[in-house]
Amino acid sequence: MNTDPTVDREDARREFRQLLERFPSVTVLSHIRPDPDAIGSSLGVYHLLKKLGKRVEIANASREIPRTLDFLKGYEKIKRKMDYKDSLIVSCDCGSLDRLGFEGLEGRTIVNLDHHLSNSRFGTLNIVDPTAVSTSEVAFRLFEGWLPIGKESAEAFYAALISDTRHFTTSNVTAETFTLARSLIEQGADPATIAQMMLQRRSLASLRILGKALESLRLYADAQVAIMRISREDLAATGATAGDLDGVVDYARSLVTVEIAALVVEMKSETKVSLRSKGTDLLPLAKAFGGGGHREAAGFELPGHVSDQVIEDLLQCIENEGVLTKR
Numbered sequence: 606m607n608t609d610p611t612v613d614r615e616d617a618r619r620e621f622r623q624l625l626e627r628f629p630s631v632t633v634l635s636h637i638r639p640d641p642d643a644i645g646s647s648l649g650v651y652h653l654l655k656k657l658g659k660r661v662e663i664a665n666a667s668r669e670i671p672r673t674l675d676f677l678k679g680y681e682k683i684k685r686k687m688d689y690k691d692s693l694i695v696s697c698d699c700g701s702l703d704r705l706g707f708e709g710l711e712g713r714t715i716v717n718l719d720h721h722l723s724n725s726r727f728g729t730l731n732i733v734d735p736t737a738v739s740t741s742e743v744a745f746r747l748f749e750g751w752l753p754i755g756k757e758s759a760e761a762f763y764a765a766l767i768s769d770t771r772h773f774t775t776s777n778v779t780a781e782t783f784t785l786a787r788s789l790i791e792q793g794a795d796p797a798t799i800a801q802m803m804l805q806r807r808s809l810a811s812l813r814i815l816g817k818a819l820e821s822l823r824l825y826a827d828a829q830v831a832i833m834r835i836s837r838e839d840l841a842a843t844g845a846t847a848g849d850l851d852g853v854v855d856y857a858r859s860l861v862t863v864e865i866a867a868l869v870v871e872m873k874s875e876t877k878v879s880l881r882s883k884g885t886d887l888l889p890l891a892k893a894f895g896g897g898g899h900r901e902a903a904g905f906e907l908p909g910h911v912s913d914q915v916i917e918d919l920l921q922c923i924e925n926e927g928v929l930t931k932r
């Protein structure tokens with residue numbers, strides 16, 4: 606890896622601009638079950654490409670887009686399907702091609718903007734910086750000094766930034782992160798308004814499902830591992846959907862003794878597992894089950910409703926990997 610990130614950044618920007626010249630239209634995509642970084646970074650990129658005079662569409666394959674972001678300009682433009690056939694694809698915050706959730710992407714020209722350590726480099730051009738705290742940081746640095754960022758993109762990038770850093774509390778936050786935040790605020794992002802929009806508009810279902818999750822919490826491995834589970838019945842009883850589960854796993858990690866927290870959710874036809882740690886590298890665990898993510902925030906999905914089995918396997922895997930023995 607080049608030790609001077611600005612050199613790589615210049616190369617990446619030149620290649621990106623060359624691709625933009627070859628394609629009159631652009632399709633901006635993000636990963637399925639999008640979080641605010643996926644949506645915020647893709648909306649910010651969408652506005653900037655529009656400024657360049659491109660024909661741009663923005664799509665996400667999931668039915669549910671985080672409602673907390675409905676205040677962002679362009680939110681209503683996000684479609685569930687791709688209409689452009691020969692466009693340049695810009696993928697935001699997505700670690701692998703299949704997680705874009707659309708058919709027919711093989712063979713398309715793709716610019717891969719991401720910060721996941723586990724990113725499979727599936728793009729024609731890969732702008733992947735695992736030291737970036739959010740994909741919105743990767744996107745900001747791509748456009749910074751080239752185009753004025755503008756209020757609409759600054760707000761989207763800021764929303765993505767505070768979500769992925771859990772309001773500047775994750776271990777990858779540095780002085781640079783605050784410089785980035787400062788730039789976004791100077792471009793028109795208002796921290797109080799954005800925090801209010803994202804934090805003070807919860808659904809009742811999200812609090813009810815949090816209650817169910819907390820009730821289900823069990824401790825293992827000398828209380829260093831906390832596992833919560835949510836069943837199909839819990840989801841039905843509370844009316845909670847995927848977006849209502851955002852942040853639930855963080856409550857389990859917040860326990861004083863806990864080093865690894867997991868939330869196991871039985872979705873429609875699959876079991877989804879979210880993992881969080883206080884420094885333990887979760888990637889070997891997530892990868893053992895076919896998933897990925899970041900060091901302290903990772904996850905995976907398995908087909909069917911397999912909560913009991915997956916909890917047993919996960920505990921076994923934690924033991925086999927020896928990840929807790931360092932303490």
Ligand SMILES: [Mn+2]
Binds near residue numbers: 642698738739
């Ligand atoms: Mn992200």
